[in-house]
Amino acid sequence: MIVRVQDAAFDLGAEANAFAAGHSDMGALVTFTGIVRDLARGDLDRMVIEHYPGMTERALEKIAREAQERWGLGDVLVIHRYGDMAPGEQIMMVATLAPHRKDAFEAAEFLMDYLKSRAPFWKKEFTADGADWVESKAEDEDALTRW
């Protein structure tokens, strides 16, 4: 299991390739990447992500460990950034390796569902009009009930 919380941007392709290297017994690699999405009005200047150092790593490791217990995975990778980001920048990625695609897909979805509402990150959106904290959605919480 690899969990990284960092300010710096990451290279999705390089991370996915390095993660999958040396696992010739794994037939499936699934990756998901979250991107800073512009607002419907198209006026997002930047996003700032705050987190809780220490708890963040613990929470991500707990979620990744649970995914490993529930699915037959070769390995799990989670990278999540904090700090200042522009629209279009990559915020985070998860990757799962498994012998077959079903486990890899399901585990990646599980990781994303839990990471959204159980890892201590908070997003703030800045526009010319001011700044607003992104509110959590009821559907994010509902998404956990299917696991």
Next chain:
Amino acid sequence: MDVLYFAWVRERIGLPKETVETNAATVMDLVEELRAREERYEAAFADLSALRVAVDQDLTEFDAPLEGAREVAFFPPMTGG
């Protein structure tokens, strides 16, 4: 005990972290003590359904005991991913 605040809770209270001398038995008792301090705490803790709490970096409930706890954090629902 260290008390930490994140996101708009931090902004409303005006600081990210403070050390609090308390004998509060539960998270709720600590919240009541903080509320009684000043208006900015009352404002931050006005609606507990909008808040989450972690004790020693584990997500928990407001009725959780604080015995032996070193660190309590208050924050809004998380928005990762």
